[in-house]
Amino acid sequence: MLSWAGSVAVFLGIMALWWIASHAGWISKVFLPTPEATWLSLRDGLDEGELLAYSWATLTRMFEGWLLASLIGIALGALIGISSTARAYLQPTLEFMRPLPASALLPLAISIFGLSPNMVLSVVAFGSMWPVLLATVHGFAAVEPRLQEVARCLQLSRSAFVWKVGLPNALPDILAGMRLSLTVSLIVSVVGEMIASQPGLGQSILLAARSFRASELFAGIVLLGLIGFASSALLAAVEKRFLKWQKP
Amino acid sequence: MIESIFRWLRPWWFPAIALGGFEWYARTVGKSSDALAPPTAAINAFLSAITDGSLFSATAFTLGAAAMGLLLAAVLGIASGIVLGLSKRTARMAFFSIEVFRPVPSVALIPLAMLIFGFGLRMEFSIVAFASFWPLMILTQAAVQQVEPRLLEVSHVLGLSPAQRAFKIILPAIVPRLFVAMRLGVSVALVVAVTVEVAANPNGMGYAMMIAQQSMDPGLMLAWLFWIGVVGYIINVAALSLERWVGRRMGVAA
C-alpha cells in the first residue's frame, strides 16, 4: 500500500517536472505542451469518442500481435533450444531477419500484401517476436546441468523434457521477454498504423505531429502510456502467479 | 564428404527458398511495380553502392549512432536494472512511472528530439538510447531476480559493500542473461537508428534507403534492406563469439 503511494508520488514528481519544463519554457510549447493543454486535448478527444475508438483499435492490434508473437516466439525458441538440427536450419535466417526494421519492411509488405489489417498484424507479430524468442532459447540453454542429467536418467522424452523441465525453467525468462514483447508490439502497432495508414492512436499521433498540434500528440502518448501500464500490470500479476515457486 | 557439404548447406535452405520465391514474384506478379525489384537487381545495385563508397560511410554513421546510444542505454539500463532487481521497494515505487513511459514509441519522440538537437548524430543516438534503455533495464532486472539467493547471502555474510556486491557477485552472475539482453539491445538500437533515419535524420543507411525509394530505384532499396540484415547478422555473430569467449573465461562448461 505504502509503496503504491510512493509509486504515485514518483510519478507525480515527474509530472511536476513536466509542468515546470513547459511553463518555464525550457522547451518550446510547440513541441512540449503544458500538462493542462494535454489534458484538455485528451478530454476533448475522449468526449468526441474518436480517441476512444482509436485506443481500442490500437489495443486490439497490440494484443493480437503480441499473442501471435508469443506463440511463434515460444514455439520457435523451444524448437531451436532443444533441437540442434532446427538450430542449424533456422537460426542463421532468424538472426538475419532480426535487425530488419519494421519501418523498412512495411513498404515491401504493403506492396506485396496490400493495405490490409492482417498485413499490419503480421508485421507487428514479426517485430515483437524477438524478445520472447531469444528469452526462450536462452531459458532452454540455461537448464541446470544436474536437471538435464536427472532428465536423462529418467529418460524423459523430448516433448516431456520441453514441457516439464525446459519450459518451466525458461518461464521467468519467457515472461520477462513477453513483457518486453508487449511493449514492442504496442510500438510496432503504432508504427504500422503510421506507415500503413490504419486507424488507431498511431495515425492520430502522426497527424497531430504533422500539423504541429503538440497537445494532441501528447494526448495520444498519454493514452499509449496508460495502455502500456495497464497491460504490463496485468502481465505482472500473471507473472506473480506463475513464478510462485521462486519466492515461496 | 557429401554429408559435410549438406551440413554446411543447412542454414542456406530457407534463405534460398525465400529469395527464389521473391525473385519469381518480382518478375511475374510484381513486374510493373515501382516498389519491388527482383533480388538479382538488388545485387547489381549493391555492387555499385560498394564501388562508389556510399555503402561504408552510411553504414559507419548508423553503426556509430546505434553504438553510442546503446552504450548509454547499457550503462543506465544495467545500473537501474540491478537496483530494481535487488530492491523490491524501489521496483514497486518505480513500477508505475516505468510502465507509463516504456511504451512511448520512439517514433513519437522524433519531432521532439529533432527540435532539441536538430539533425545529426545527437538526435539519433538519444532516441536510440531511449528505445534500448527499457529492454536492457527490464531484462537486467529479471536476471538479477534470478541470481542464486545463496550467493546474495554469501555477499551479506562476507560484508561486501554494495559496489562490491554489484561488481563481484551480481554482474558476473547475470552475465549469460546480460548477453541475451545486449543482443536484443543491439537489434533494437539498429532498428531504431534506421527508423529515425527513414523518418527524419538525413544520414546513414535508413536515409540511403529512403533516397533509393524516392529516386525510384527499388533494387537499391532492397539492397540496403539486405545490407542492414547482413550488418545486424555480423554484429550478432561477433556478440555470440564474445559471449562464448567470456563464458570460457568464467569456467562455464570447462
Add this chain to the structure above:
Amino acid sequence: MTQKAILTFNQVAIHLGGREILSPTSFDVGRGEFVCIVGPSGCGKTTLLRAATGLLSASAGEVRREGELVTRPSREVAFVFQDYGRALLPWRTVEGNISLALEAAAVPAGERPARISDVLAKVGLSKHSHKFPAQLSGGMQQRVQIARCLAQKPEVLMMDEPFGALDALTRQSLQDELARLVRDDGLTVLFVTHDLEEAIYLGDRVIALQANPGPGRPSLARMIDVQIPRPRDQLSTKEHPEFVKLRRELFAFIEQSHD
C-alpha cells in the same frame, strides 16, 4: 559371487580436464548385490558412479549392464545425486518432483497419488508433500530425491552419499528401509559413502578407491567381502565380531592410503 553379474567394469579409465581421474579399474556387480564404495574426498567415487550410469562415458575400457555396453542412462537405473539441492525441480512441489519419475515411466495418472504417498511415507515426508524444495531443509531435500528414485522402481540404484545430509536416526531408519527394499525387490545397489561403518553395515562388498594410484596401477585399491549374515540390525550387527574386524581393517587401510 554366485549370481550372474549385472554390471561389469572392464579396465574402465576416465579422463577429465586433461587429468586421469579414474585409473583402469575392473570389477563386477552381481544381481541383487549391495556394493559400497569408499575412498578419500576427490578420489573419483562420484565419477565412477556416473560412468556406471552412462552419464559419463569412459575414456578407456567398457562398462556393461546385462551384457550390453552402457552408453546412456536407462530408466532401469536410478541415480541419487550428491548435490541434492540442484537435482530437484524448484518449480514443483515434493509431490510434483516425485511424480516426474512416474510421468517419465508413463504411469497412469490415477495410480500416481498412491505410489507417491507410498514412497513419501518410506522417507518420512508424508507431511511435507505440498512444499516447494526451497521450503525444505537439506536433509528433507535429499529424502525427496531418494523418494523419486524409489518411485522409479529401478533394477539398479546408484546412490552418491545419499545419507550424508541426514541426522543419525533418520539415517539409520533409512539404512534399514533401504536394506529391506533391496532384499524384497532384489535391487542391485552401488552406494558411495564416506562413512566406513555405513559401508560395512549395508554392503555385501566394500570397494575402496584411492586417489592418484600412480602410473599403471588401478584406482581400485581394495575389495572386501562382508560376510555378516542378513537381516542386520543397528545394535547387534555393529557388535558382530566380523563387523568390528572389517571396520578396523578398512580404517587402517584408508589411513595408510591417505595422503
Add this chain to the structure above:
Amino acid sequence: MTQKAILTFNQVAIHLGGREILSPTSFDVGRGEFVCIVGPSGCGKTTLLRAATGLLSASAGEVRREGELVTRPSREVAFVFQDYGRALLPWRTVEGNISLALEAAAVPAGERPARISDVLAKVGLSKHSHKFPAQLSGGMQQRVQIARCLAQKPEVLMMDEPFGALDALTRQSLQDELARLVRDDGLTVLFVTHDLEEAIYLGDRVIALQANPGPGRPSLARMIDVQIPRPRDQLSTKEHPEFVKLRRELFAFIEQSHD
C-alpha cells in the same frame, strides 16, 4: 560458564511459511566457546543458525551479539552453508572464491596470495587452487567454503554441517584443525551436525533441538556440558568414559524424541 556471553538468544521464535519453525528458545554462547547443535532432520538447526547470523530475523524474541541486537550479517561472523554447491561463485576458481572474502575485508592485493595458500593448505586443497567449482568433487567444494570462512578471520564461526560431505579421514583431520584454530585464535563456534560423536568430540556444549515441541514448549530440548579435557584426540578422547557416557545419553535422548 565463566566467560562473558558473546551471543545471547532470548526467547527466539521463528515463523516461516505460516508455521512455527523454531519455538521460543533461550541460551547463551560464551566467548571462545564451541557449541554444537544436533537434532533430527528438519527440526530447525539451519534456521537457528541463520537467525544467529542475521540472515533471518526472529519473529519473536531477540538475538544479541556482544550486547547488540543482531539485525544483519557482520564480517565478524563467518557462515559455512550446508548446500556448498550453491554457495561458491561458479565463475571464480578456488583461489578466486577465497579471495572474495579478502576483497570484502579490503586486504591489500599483495597480502592475499599468502593468506589464500595458507588456508588452502589447512583444508588440503593446495593442489587444486586453479580449478573452478564445477571441476571439484562435493567434499572439495565444501572445503573451499570452509577455507573462505577461515580466510575471513572471523570472531564467530557458524557452521552448518560443514563436514557432512567429507570422508572419515579428511573429516577427522579437519575436526582437529578446527579445534586447534579455535584454541589458538579464541574463535567462538556454533556448529550444526547430525553426527553425535562429532558433536561431543568438538563441543564444549551440545544443544539438542526437537521438532514440533508442542505448544508452549521450546525447541531446545536438552543442553549437555561436555567436560572432557582439551586438547582432545581422535583415539583417546573417544574412549574417554565421559565421552562414552555422553554419547549413550545423547543417543538415548534423540531416539526417544524422534517421531
Add this chain to the structure above:
Amino acid sequence: QSGKIVFGYTAVTDFASVFVAAEQGYFSKRKLDVELKFIPLNSTIPAAIQADSLQIGGPTPSVYLQSVDGGLDHVVVAGGGLTSKTNTGFGFVGRAGAGIRTPQDCIGKKVGVPGLGAFLHVTFRAWLKQNGVDYKKVNFVEASFPQHGDLLRGGSIDAVVTADPFMGRIVDSGVGYVVSYYSTFLESGNHTIIYAAKRDWAQKNAAQVKLFREAVQEAAAFINQPKNDAAVRAAIGKYIKLPPEILAKTQISPPGPTVSEKQLSYWVGLMKDQGMLQTDPKVATLIAK
C-alpha cells in the same frame, strides 16, 4: 554566424529555382554559401529549421501554415513552384473496374493519397468540394507514391491521387485510368512549395535573405526561357536522382520566386475551409520583406 545557408529540399521538381541558382552560380555570384540538403519527409522541415539544422527550408504551404498555426515563428522568404492550369503532372486515377467516373463516385470509396493533410490531399478535397461532394464521406488512406500501382493492382484501394511518373506507369500498365487532371480546374498561380526561415534568423540576416531571393528570381527567369530546358533538367537531375528517361518527361511547374499575401491567403482559405487550422494566421506578418 551569418555564413553558410543550409537549404532543405524534398524530391519534387518544384525546387527547380534553387537547383538552377546553385548550378548556374547565382548563389556564389552573390557570395552566398548555400548547401542543399535532401530531406526525405517534407513535414520534418519546419522542426529542422527551428533547431537550426536548416536555415531555409521548403515546406509545402500546408505544412508551413500548420507549423505557424502550431506556434513556430517562421516567415516566408521566397517561393518554389506554382500550380498551373496546364499541368497534367498529377491527377486522380481510378482502379480499372472500380467504376469511378465523376467526383460523386468517390463517396464511400477508399482513395489513396501520398500524405494525409499534404498538398495533393488538400487540393483534391478542394476539388471535391467545388463539385459539391462531401469529402468526409470519402475514405482517405495514406500510401507513398511507389506503392500506388501495387495497391491498385492488389485491389486494396479504389483510386489514388498521384503524380508522374507513377501516374503514367499506372495508366500504361492498365491497372488504372485517369479520372481527372483535377488541378486544371483549380485556381492557378499558387505555390506548391514555399521557402521558409526562422523569423529571428531572417531579421538578423536580412541582407542574405534579400540576396537569396534575388538569386532565386534570376533562376526563375532562366527557367522561363524554353531554350534552357536541358540545363534546367540537368540541374534537377543532379539533386533528385531520377532515372534519365523519367527526368526527360517530367513536367516542371512554373517558378514563383516571390510570395504575395494573396497567394498565401489562398492556402489559408482552403485550409480553414477544411478545418486544418485552429488560429487565424496573419498573412501580412508571415512574408519577410
